Amino acid sequence: MSEILGSLWWLIISIGLLVTFHEFGHFWVARRCGVKVLRFSIGFGKPLWMRVGKDGTEYAIGRIPLGGYVKMLDEREYEIGEALKPHAFNRKPVWQRIAIVFAGPAANLILCVAFLWGMFVIGRPDFAPVVGSSAGIAAEAGLRRGDTVEAIGERATPTWSEVQMALIPHALDREDVAVKVRAQNGSQQTRTLRLSQLPAGFDERRVVQVIGLGGRHELIPALVGRVEPDSAAWRVLAEGDRITALDGDPIASWNDLPAAVAKLGERGGKAMIEVLRNGDRLALEIQPRQMKRDDGETFWGLGVAVAAPTPPQRDAVLRYGPVAAVPAAFREGWHQAGELFAMIGRAFTGRVSLQNTVAGPVTIGRAANAYASNGPAWYLQLLAMLSLSLGILNLLPIPILDGGHLLYYLIELVKGSPVSERVMAAGHFVGLALIASLMGLAFYNDILNNLVR
Template identity: 55%
Template sequence: MNEFFGSIWWLLVSLGLLVTFHEFGHYWVARRCGVRVLRFSVGFGRPLWTRIGKDGTEYVLAMLPLGGYVKMLDEREVEVAPEERHQSFNAKSVYQRIAIVAAGPAANLLLCIALLWLMFVIGKPDVAPDLGRVEGLAAEAGFQPGDRLLEVAGRATPTWTDAGIALSTAIIDRQPTPVRVRTADGGETLRQLPLDRPGLALREEAPFQDLGLSLPYPAVVGEVMAGSAADGQLRVGDRIVSLEGEPIDGYDQIGPRVQHLAAPGRTLDLGVERGDRRLTVSIDPRLTDEDGTRAWRLGILPAPPELDAIQRYGALQAVPAALGQTRQMASDVVGMLWRMVTGKASLQNISGPITIARVANGSARLGPAWFLNFLAILSLSLCIMNLLPIPVLDGGHLLYYLIELVKGSPVGERALVAGQFIGLAMLASLMGLAFYNDILRLGS
């Protein structure tokens, strides 16, 4: 399955699952409150499949799977016979209506916890946050190759992914950031990243690169560029153990040594382990100009680092782990929303269906645990976004019901209509911005 069709497929799977759970939350609580449900639809537009259940509900799978809805009996929308009025949504108490509306986001929250529990039981493979080459700001702050990142600003970083999230947040906040590390000799120390230094140009989407931190990639060839100096000389899987007689311990040592030793007409000898054989390969590096930088290059890329940090728990231990991860993810999502509102974080963090589809496909390729993690993040984001106090969203309806509790009567029809227009305009703006960001990412 190529990337385009794979992205579409996993987007449909992801949204279909999350929307179904969300709408089922509304449906289930509405039925328990005695409300008659007229239609349960996954997707919008023309129905592709319909079925009438024994309870009289019409179940629909529609053409556009970017949402869904539960249509309930409501006197404000259709004429209701007097004997059926007790089954209408608007006839229920304000507390019952609050429960019905809140059930959708609650279903997504519960789904997030369940997905994370399953992810931890399966085991999510990741890379330990050990440092390879260190340069730039990180080198100035005293970081050393072999350091393991333990905490960033008090947040535990058991994996490279966790460290990236924590460092991205620190870059946005632009505050001096303490980082607790375990050094190569086994001791622990605290290093300080001066992220508040004036004039720093740091990108939240590339924290490691801009701070000068990198993984300790093994000196193993992951790709040989076609037509390069190494084409036909090196193979994928070759381990480079020496360069001109000098030992090579990691991939990050190859580039600087090539720059130091290469010269016009000079051939470099590489000691290579290929399977159970050890051989010498002679290569003439080529002086190339990439992104305005002239450098001697062999034309190889490293193999990905070993996945040596697997987060796995037993069935019981996975419960508190899933709850803790959900709490941390909720803090990240709410914190990012607040940073965007206050202008600290870029609005480019808002993503639309194109980006979601690409991330879904990439996560699925990494394995079941990574895809479950992606679904959990998306489910929790759907929960939080739906609770925003924007008319037409669940949070907007909850705001109306809270006002009704305070004033003792429902919000007036004129205010409801005005809120609908405002809510639709806000949603249209957000969707437009999300699609705009998606298009920019496609071109980058």
């Protein structure tokens, strides 16, 4: 399946699932409160499929699969008979209307925890939180290759993904953070990352790289893929050789080779290069030469190109038993909710770019396709985060969203009478403008981040 079709497919599946559960929350509580539901629709527009249930509710699937709605009996929209008035939404006590409106976001929050539980039980394959490279701020903090990152601040980091996610908020806030590591000799140490030194306007999408931290799984094996004719390595090295040392300096990855070659070139003379060839360990004599890049810049080189790296094998799994996964899912959901509120706060105060906080359907579709390709546990994690975002964003006090309706009903509780139709109409106009602006920003970000590359 191509990336475009895959992204479209997983976008429809993801949004359809989350919206269905959200609307089911409204539907279920409305029915329990005695409100007559006229239509339960997944998607908008003319129905592609529809049937009428025994309860008289129309169940439909609309042509536009990005959304859904529950249409309830409401005499503010049209006149209804006396017999049906007790079943109208507007006739229900305010606390029942609050419950019905809140049920949609609540359903998404429940679904988030359920997805996280499923992810923990299945087990999310990942990479071990072992440092592979360290430069810049990470090197200044004393982080070294082979260190196992056990915690960032107060957050445990059992996998490399947790390392990345834990660093992001501290980096965005430019606050120094303690890093607990286990060195290769087994000793427990605490380092301090001086994230307050991050440059202004750094790429928020590449936080870990800007800090100078790389995972062990990101290292490229020092495997020779091609030897240039008449180069220093010609008739010395062969395709398939794995370089293990140069002039006594160990070569753990291709990343180590340029510095070792430059050091040898500056020293002058020949040295021994150690390789593994067909299972045999060989020590061969070699001498770097001055070479030129395409831009004319000279450098010390051997005349070899790296072999196409194979995808690294995941060597860690984030997993809990079915019972232990319950509190773990609640903890993770609570933590992610806090991070989402913090991100909203950063966006409103200008501490983080809106380009990286508001995602449109293209970005969501690409992410869904990528996560689904990594396995069911990864896809469940994405669904959990999307469900959490949908639930919390719907609770924002913006008219036409669930949170806006809840605000009206809370005002009604305080003043003892419903908000006037004039105020509600004005609020809906403002809400539509805000939502339209948000959608415009989301599509703009999609074009900027995905289509213009």
